[in-house]
Amino acid sequence: MAAAESSDSDEEDLVSYGTALQPLQEGERIKKPVPLQEQTVKDAKGRYQRFHGAFTGGFSAGYFNTVGTKEGWTPSAFVSSRQKRADRTILGPEDFMDEEDLSEFGIAPKDITTTDDFASKAKDRIKEKARQIAGVVAAIPGTTAFDDLIGPSKITVGVELLRKMGWKEGQGIGPRVKRKPRRQKPDPAVKVYGCALPPGLSEGSEDEEDEYQPENVTFAPKDVMPVDLTPKENVHGLGYKGLDPSQALFGVSGREHLNLFTGGSEDTSNLLGDLRHSKGRKLGITGQAFGVGALEEEDDDIYATETLSKYDTVLKDEEPGDGLYGWTAPKQYKSKKRSEREVKYIGKILDGFSLASKSSTPSKIYPPPDLPRNYRPVHYFRPVIAAGNEKYHLRKALEESTGKLESDTTQQSRHALNASQRRERLGEAGLKGPTPSVLEYLSEKDRERLKEVKQASEQQMKAKMLPQQLRNSRFQPASPDDASRKWQMLLGGQLANAGSSDFKPFARNPEKQKRYESFVKSLKQGEKVDTLEHYLDPSMTEWERGREQEEFFRAAMFYKSSNSTLSSRFTRAKYEDDVDKVEVPRDQENDIDDKETAVKMKMFGKLTRDKFEWHPEKLLCKRFNVPDPYPDSSIVGLPKVKRDKYSVFNFLTLPEPTTSVSQATNEKIQQNNSLNKPKKPSRWDVSDKEKEKKDSISEFISLARSKADVQQQPPVPATEECGTGPSETLPTEVANEDKDQEEESRPSMDLFKAIFVSSSDEKSSSSEEESDEEQQPTTSVIDSETTKQVDIPDSSSSNVQENVAATTDPGISLLPTSKQELDATEEFGPKLPPAFSSGSTWQQEPVVPASFPGPSRKEKHRKNREKHKTKREHKHKKEKVFNLNKQFIDSLICQSKFFIIYAGL
């Protein structure tokens, strides 16, 4: 423009627009324009004003739209103490407003202002509408806004009068009518695209339809819209209205899709000129226009405004005055379908009833299925027969009767199932634990007895049946077909799911057991009785075979019933009865009698100390921050070895080869140990004392020890029935023996017989022994029998000898007396003379079954006697007797002590 000025003089006919800039001073530099990012707008108070969107009016909040200040944002410190609880403050929009916003001319004035009613330019509905229409048709849309500036200062008289007559803004003029309000609803036929709205949102008004409708309520007539008769003169689209500045600028919505300030539920405001602020609503901040702050709770309706239902998708004439009652109308009148329904339903509605909101969809009727041609409407009861074992003709008969055989015969009624079957069907895991049968828990002897009884009864039955069969003039196999059939029926399908054959009722007779197993197997497969008989022993007579078959059936039956239900109730014994080998701690604490004497003599140290290899758990070492002493070992605790359960050698000194896994690592330790004691002292082992030649006691012990060993040596073959071949232990034993034999001569043979030839036919049961023993203490103080034992009373080492004698006696040690009692007694037993006691280790001993053919009491005594005779030295009879007594006396004393300790106070 400087150019224009300069050329002014030349060409005067030029027209200049705008204001001229200040002429530049000489030498002055041209000011650089302020860059865009630095152009700021400040309000009257010097605060920065920001523009927020070109069309929404530019509104600023906070500091650059943040909650901070120029110095930054300092969050309010959260303080909550017991006395002063922090209360939850709910922030309103005012908290984020500048103070001038709250002033008289602000957007949320707090001062007293003239309300619409009294304002000079009252928002007259009709006028407004007219103005809007005028605005639409005007050449420049929005020019009617100027009318506001020159509006009358008072409400017109007509309006005043109308108000006094009860007219309210937004209503039509005329008598009140009794009709249902109508409201524009999205046409049900209109398809809604996109996600279906939640029912409460889109059909919320529908749900309200069937609410109570009072009859005597009248409504003001609808406001009448002045008919717009202006011809279309512009080139806009049909129905197009230009942007109304009054709407756009003040955020008032004429059309829904511009409506930013109304919630979705209030979709009544598609009324022309439904200006919000005219209804007492302050224009402006309702929160959601600004989005939802972090402190505001309500954030649900942000996206709900734009629904397709808010658009007109069909060209139709607007219902006059639609939605006039808008949000002021009672909710139940917001319905629109009412009229439709009334059209639909012509009959009367009974009192207390109302029309259903949803017409019930006619229930679909399915045609019955076509009957198969060969269907016979007769029910028959099928005999309950399980899959495996129907006989052929039975199956046939079934087939004939039903036309087809039921494919899955295991499908039984649910009442016929037992627990395990139900479990199987449900797919549950079986009960944990082995599934042994009850028979397994019985001792061998009891089992035999059971069998005998069974057989006896069967024989009786057979004997009865035999004449009958003879009467039939034809000798038949003793197991008649019907009987076995009956068995098969009884056993039924339960056999099929009977698990692996843990149950071995004929374990004693392996052949028979084998036969039994194959028998059961075939039974499971459902073979006929005739074929089953193949599994029986062909060498038997028919009668025997019949008997066996019966037996097998019974066993199978027993197994079936006891299998699952009982097995979970029992646990296996620590030591299995059938197994000959037993896990015994390799090292056991020595007999305490010599220790007791040592204690009495206050010879603590080697005599009273036992040292064992002990394997701590790896985790324990880790927790203690100690390296695992046996890193290669898998043993935990004391190493254990397998021993013959009933072997004499179980209770003897057995310098066995070490079986420890950690042998390599232990070797050094073992060697150290072996200086003092043998590698494997058993409970009865006193041989470590052999090494301690210095002690007189240990010398005695070693002597006795060797004697005992020698005694045990020969009868090894005779012990076969008690425990089968301790073969691995034997060589070492012999080697051990050899040393000892030099010192002692062999005892006579009848001694061994007395000890080891056990009388298997003897009726000695454990109970008898026990009672025997119990009598002993009371009577035997002067027992003549035991007096015979007195050979050479040697005062000094009598008790030691005593112990040896006792310990070498397997019979006594196996006595199944109540071990706890003994435990308590032994350990508590105070100052009484050293007792015969083996109780301290009895916990590790197997419980001896009743059928164990142990030597009788008498024999034991005899054996003791003989032993003592052979040992021609250091015998002290009175002590012996006393010791036997003492067990029980001690037990009584010490148990009471035990109670006292813990009952204390």
Added chain:
Amino acid sequence: MAFPRPRPARPELPRRRVRTLECGQGAVRAVRFNVDGNYCLTCGSDKTLKLWNPHKGTALRTYQGHGYEVLDATGSFDNSQLCSCGADKTVVLWDVATGQVVRKYRGHAGKVNCVQFNEEATIIVSGSIDSTVRCWDCRSRRPDPVQVLDEAKDGVSSVKVSDHEILSGSVDGRVRRYDLRAGQLYSDYVGSPITSVCFSKDGQCALAASLDSTLRLLDKETGELLGEYTGHRSTAYRLDCVLSEQDTHVGSASEDGNVYFWDLVEGSLALSLAVGRGVVQSLSFHPTLPCLLTATEGHVQLWREDTFQPEGDAAT
């Protein structure tokens, strides 16, 4: 030129009763100092466990959660956890501050007599009347013990734990020492039911009290008898024995209501404190000071040496 060191003060014994705590929790089954001796725990027969400051006489907290009387308790090295056991067959691990039960170990088949933490409080060792010693893991969540030491033939009455050993005294008359480092179990036969065992502070000896009214000091390595202390009466109850803070004296509770102290070396009776009329059930010796806690009947007494000046006692 250096002055000769002053002669170490003659070891003193707690002779003066400084304070009596009325525990109000029935019979006090056990009283135990914590690791530094500033606090103590009392195990009541009313199923509660209480934490005290015995020097000030204030009860700090009550721990409830046992199903039956509490028989023993101990605190961890960092005072953050407690461990107690009781006649309800459980071993309970407590959080000191919150008083909540952190873990409950069930597995013993009978009353649990005694309980000990290991050095780092990662393992709880408990001995029970069911003749087992069980080692429980505090670190993992597994409910089973890490290892069960079932060598005892009768109830285990006392257990002590050192950095690599577990010492257990059993009613079967044996003192068993499980040496984890060597992988050995040493079993010393004493003969009479053991009521209490403890290590000496130097870790060389083990003291065992037994029901024949005798305390025996055994050499840990060889099992030899180093000393024997008699004079008290212990025939029926599970009584505690202690070693003084410098291992100079051996103390034991007694059924005649006294507490006896013997000179460790000479074996002569050094002191007999008349504590009360009833049986002195439990003892606990301060780890560093000549200070003793005794539990009789329903109260606990704090004993100090003669020269002790209670500071701030007037204030309280």
